[in-house]
Amino acid sequence: MHIVYPVVVSALLFSIGVYGVLARRNAILVLMSVELMLNAVNLNLVAFDVWLRDRLHSGQVLTLFVIVIAAAEVGLGLAIVLAVFRTRRTVDVDRLRALSEYAAEYAAETGSGGGDRDGNGGGNGGGEAAT
Amino acid sequence: MIAIVALIILLPFAAAVAGLLGSRVGWRWSAGRVGGGSRTEPRDLAAGRRAAWFAVTAAAVSTALTLWLTLRQALDLPRSVAPLRPGGSGFWGSFLPGRVEGTLTLVETGSVPISVSLRGDGLSVLTGILVVVVALAVQVYSVGYMRGDPRYPSYSAFISLFTAAMLLVVYAGDLIVLYVGWEIMGLCSYLLIGHWWEDRASSRAAVKAFLVTRLGDVGFLFGIFTLGMAAGSFQIDDVLSADIPTGTLIVATLLLLMGVAGKSAQVPLQTWLPDAMAGPTPISALIHAATMVAAGIFVVARLYPLFLGARPTLDVLAVIAAIGMLGAALAALAQDDLKRVLAYSTISQLAYMAGALAAGVGVAAHGDAGGVGRVGGDQAAIFHLLSHGAFKALLFLCAGAVIHHAGSNLMSRMGGLRTVLPVTFWTMTIGFAALIGLPPASGFFSKDAVISVIEHSNGAAQPFLYGSALLTVGVTGAYAARAWLRTFFGPIGVRPPPVPRSLSRSLPRSLPRSMVWPIVVLAVPALLFGFAWLWLTWQGGVGSGVGWGVDWGSAAVSLVVALLGAGIVYALWRSDPAQDPARLLGPFRVPCERAFYVDSAYAALVARPILRLARGVVRADAQVIDGAVRGSGRATMGLSGLVRLAQNGNAQLYVTGLVAGLLLIAVMAAVILT
Amino acid sequence: MTSQAQPGFWPPSGPEIVFLLLGVVALGSALLVVTTRQLVHAALWLVVCFGALAGGYLVLTAEFVAWVQVLIYVGAIVVLLLFGIMLTRAPIGRSADLDSGNRWAAAVVGAATAGVLVSAVVSGFHAAYTPLEPGRGTAGTLGSSLFRTWVLPFEALSVLLLAALVGAIVLSRTDIGARE
Structure with missing residues (x-):
């Protein structure tokens, strides 16, 4: 088995994930793209584990860990997305502009009634989750 | 003996310090600032009384010391002690033969040293008598004349300071020391002319006196420098006995003459003196008639051998x-x-x-x-x-x-x-x-x-x-x-019913x-x-x-x-x-009354062009320099506005930039490393 | 390009053909995930992508990882995502505005990423070859490795999961707000 096959697949998959993170508006789609990137990493880990014949199986064990962490991340990320949705009535990443210099204008634009402070926190959280 | 001279100078100075700092000390903690006129009035009076004691005592002791010094010099010392110096003041030597000198310290300046020294000889002592006697008379006179003036303490302290400065000029043994006293006199003159600074005329007269005499003082200072450089010393004795080339001497004395003309109100710079009469009358008597304006004459007499050359x-x-x-x-x-x-x-x-x-x-x-x-x-x-x-x-x-x-x-x-x-x-x-x-x-x-x-x-x-x-x-x-x-x-002339200024506000009619x-x-x-x-x-x-x-x-x-x-x-x-009777001047009366329009001429030739220039500078400052500053600020804001477009709060855009930058760095690292 | 000790790229062996086919499926479905106009379809294409990747793991003899992938990714995570889609009341069906205005920059950056990564790995690993030997990724070998060598990270990870659990609960409950 040429290692270059799984590695190239993994690189392409990662790039697709990057595109998804950067191009999608919906926070859940962004989360899916993050999962794609994680899977690309997993594929890499497995391929190198096979290639290096690691006696500790560190590549595959690490893959398992990443899968677990991905599960935790998706759980938390979805919770954050839900929190944002509760306060802003939207999960569109490009409308969460609390980081902007004109945060107040954007807040008025998105029409969030109360809890601007909460909204800011949610916006920040959403941004972190997206990255 | 030189200690006596120093004491004569320092006593009025101490009185000035005490008068400025100590007159109101006792009242600081007592009444506070609550009271109106009724409560401040006695306080002012008490401060004035204390200041008057300081000032009059110092002036009196200085006078006594000066008289004693004169007697010592005239009677005690043998005539032979002071031989006639060539070109020197033989007359003073014969009348007041004594001569005391003392140097406190020598200040090294790198080129010509300045000696902090005093000297008392016939000329100094004679002029010193005039200064202290008139100062004493004026201090006593002011007690009555300025009664009730709330700023009497500072007024009397400034007179004391002026007295000390004039005495310093008179007894100076070094040209720079003389100049120090000379400038302090100018300052006191300014402060005292402007004693009633609430009056526009007074403050204007004070500024005018200050500026005009300062114009002369520039020349005076440079004259001193010229002399000091030529003689290699600022000591008056050294300067007098030095062999200075005639050309240098003419330049130096002409420069000194500028200061003399300014201080003694001589022709090109005389315009400040009539205006200075806006100050209190005792000040006019002391500073603008008897002593300060005579300082210029005194300096010329002091350096007379140089002028003769x-x-x-x-x-x-x-x-x-x-x-x-x-x-x-x-x-x-x-x-x-x-x-x-x-x-x-x-x-x-x-x-x-x-x-x-x-x-x-x-x-x-x-x-x-x-x-x-x-x-x-x-x-x-x-x-x-x-x-x-x-x-x-x-x-x-x-x-x-x-x-x-x-x-x-x-x-x-x-x-x-x-x-x-x-x-x-x-x-x-x-x-x-x-x-x-x-x-x-x-x-x-x-x-x-x-x-x-x-x-x-x-x-x-x-x-x-x-x-x-x-x-x-x-x-x-x-x-x-x-x-x-x-x-x-x-x-009997027509008397105006009330007296306008604070001049005689609280003065009784009888003297x-x-x-x-x-x-x-x-x-x-x-x-x-x-x-x-x-x-x-x-x-x-x-x-x-x-x-x-x-x-x-x-x-x-x-x-x-x-x-x-x-x-x-x-x-x-x-x-x-x-x-x-001035009508005897006929048609010349108006020019005479206006002092031959010298003031108007100066205003037209000097003051107004300078004011115009100043306005031009202000305008240039406001429009060119401030404009440049404001413009650079505005340009920065405009340019930063372009950059601010990126700061739009869209996290995806940030991440895009982040990843793009990361890729660029990776590519550059690869290019550089390979 | 190829050394004497290893076979060349052409003709590919059987496992390689299978892996490449699975990889094409995975990449195609991933592309659909990030380009589709229907939110639910994206989740479903994600299932296809993950399944194809699980197949790839199988080809690479990592069978336990493949089952875990199927169980957790396909079984748990995608279901979770679907729940998220439903809870945020996303429109079912086509929606025009799933891509942001950033997408052309994103496309350029993604393509650049692909170019950089692919050229890097190709230049780095074009000569790497290993014969596949079954049995390296069985549940038994992996389990013994996990509970001997990796037991400490494993426990730490369990604590992390617990923390994530608590965090998700706190974030989701509306009656726990910020302290006034």
């Missing part, structure tokens, strides 16, 4: 003096304000002293030639300085009393005061007699000495100077007689004793100083071979001229007492 400077001085004495006397004839009459008279009399100096007759030259009965120009000038200091201070203090009573400066509001103010009338009569130069008074002898010196001078401008001096004698008689008649005789006594005391030297001088100089003349006497020929001429001037005015006044 620079003939062109003396010629310039002669022209200045000739123009100044006649012009100022004519201006005095036309003024209606009594204090301005006295101010122009001061300029005129100072020009006399300058004229005597410009005559340029050195004592040593006479001594060598065996001339008897004549004196050096510097001695005549100092003689006139002393007698003028006495009688002009007297005149100003009397004028203060008159103004206080009449409630106005204007002579048209006075008249007929002879019966109301008998003491003032008699003392002022003595003062005017001395000013005109009537025989028994001191002015007769001193003015005679001056005119005699001018007559026998051999300078290039001698005829001009002599003619001007004689004419001025006549005009002096005229304006003195006019002021005397208009003030004390004739119909307080503290104002009467200084007048009476000053009247004595104004009347008799001439005789004392004659006697003393005769005593001194015996020893040194330099005689002294009255030059009866020139005295008779000047007396006749003076009486002629006074007589014309009297005749005019007799014809109609209600009319101003």
Whole structure:
């Protein structure tokens, strides 16, 4: 088995994930793209584990860990997305502009009634989750 | 001995410090700031009392010490101690042979060292007597004159400071030390002219005096530098004995002359003195008649050998003096304000002293030639300085009393005061007699000495100077007689009901004793100083071979001229007492009253162009420089606005940039590493 | 390009053909995930992508990882995502605005990423070859490795999961707000 096959697949998959993170508006789609990137990493880990014949199986064990962490991340990320949705009535990443210099204008634009402070926190959280 | 000299200077200085810092100390914790006029009034009075004690005590002790020093110098020391120095002041040496010197420390400057030194010799001691006596009289007078003024403590402290500064000038042994005193005097003059700074005229006059004298002081300072560099020392003795090339000497003395003209209100820079009369009258008496304005004359006398070596400077001085004495006397004839009459008279009399100096007759030259009965120009000038200091201070203090009573400066509001103010009338009569130069008074002898010196001078401008001096004698008689008649005789003028300024706000109508006594005391030297001088100089003349006497020929001429001037005015006044005798000037009256439009000319030639320039600078500053600053700010804001577009809060855009940058770095690293 | 000790790229062996086919499926479905206009379809294409990747793991002899992938990714995570889609009341069906205005920059950056990564790995690993030997990734070998060597990270990870659990609960509950 040429290692270059799984590695190239993994690189392409990662790039697709990057595109998804950067191009999608919906926070859940962004989360899916993050999962794609994680899977690309997993594929890499497995391929190198096979290639290096690691006696500790560190590549595959690490893959398992990443899968677990991905599960935790998706759980938390979805919770954050839900929190944002509760306060802003939207999960569109490009409308969460609390980081902007004109945060107040954007807040008025998105029409969030109360809890601007909460909204800011949610916006920040959403941004972190997206990255 | 030098400690005594130092003490004489330091006592008024200490009084100034104590007066400024200590007058209100006791009251700081007592009442607070709650009370209105009723509570601050006694506090001001108490502070004023304390300040008066400080000031008068220091002035009195200084006076006593100076008199003691004079006696020691005149009597105790043997004559042989002070030999006649060539070109030096032999006359002082014969009369006051003693000479004390002391140097506190030598300040290394890298080139010419400055020695902090004092010296007391005949010239210093004589001038010092004048300073402390007038200062004491003025301090006592001010206690009554300024009663109730809330700023009396600072006022008296500034007078003390001024006294210390003037004494420093007089006793300085080093040109830089002299200059320090010179500048402090200017500062005190500014502060005291502007004592009633709420009045626009006062503060303007103070600024004008400060700026005009400062103009001269620049030249003065550079003159000192020139001398110090040429002589390699700032010590007055070294400078006097140094061998300085004539060209340097002429330049240096001309520069010094700028400062002298500024301080002594001589012709190109005389305009500040009449305006300075906006200050309190005792200040006019002390600073602007007796002492500070005489400092310029004193400095020339102090450095007289240098001036004798620079003939062109003396010629310039002669022209200045000739123009100044006649012009100022004519201006005095036309003024209606009594204090301005006295101010122009001061300029005129100072020009006399300058004229005597410009005559340029050195004592040593006479001594060598065996001339008897004549004196050096510097001695005549100092003689006139002393007698003028006495009688002009007297005149100003009397004028203060008159103004206080009449409630106005204007002579048209006075008249007929002879019966109301008998003491003032008699003392002022003595003062005017001395000013005109009537025989028994001191002015007769001193003015005679001056005119005699001018007559026998051999300078290039001698005829001009002599003619001007004689004419001025006549005009002096005229304006003195006019002021005397208009003030004390004739119909009682229209009195304004209230007195405008704080001047006599709380003064009682009758003169307080503290104002009467200084007048009476000053009247004595104004009347008799001439005789004392004659006697003393005769005593001194015996020893040194330099005689002294009255030059009866020139005295008779000047007396006749003076009486002629006074007589014309009297005749005019007799014809109609209600009319101003100044009408004898005819069409020249208005130019004379405006002092020949010198002020307007300066305003048009100097003040207004400078103001216009200043406005231009302000505009340039506001539009060009501030515009550049604001423009750069605005440009930065505009440019940053472009960058701010990226700061739009879209996290995806940020991440895009982040990843793109990461890729660029990776590519660049790969390119560089391979 | 190829050394004597290893076979060349052409002709590919059987496992390689299978892996490449699965990889094409995975990449195609991933592309659909990030380009589709229907939110639910994206989740379903994600299932296809993950399944294809699980197949790839199988080919690479990592059978336990493949089952875990199927169980957790396909079984748990995608279901979770679907729940998220439903809870945020996303529109079912086509929606025009799933891509942001950033997409052209994103496309450029993604392509650049692909170019950089692919060229890097190709230049780095074009000569790497290993024969596949079954049995390396069985549940037994992996389990013994996990509970011998990796037991400490494993426990730490369990604590992390617990923390994530608590965090998700706190974030989701509306009655626990910020302290006033």
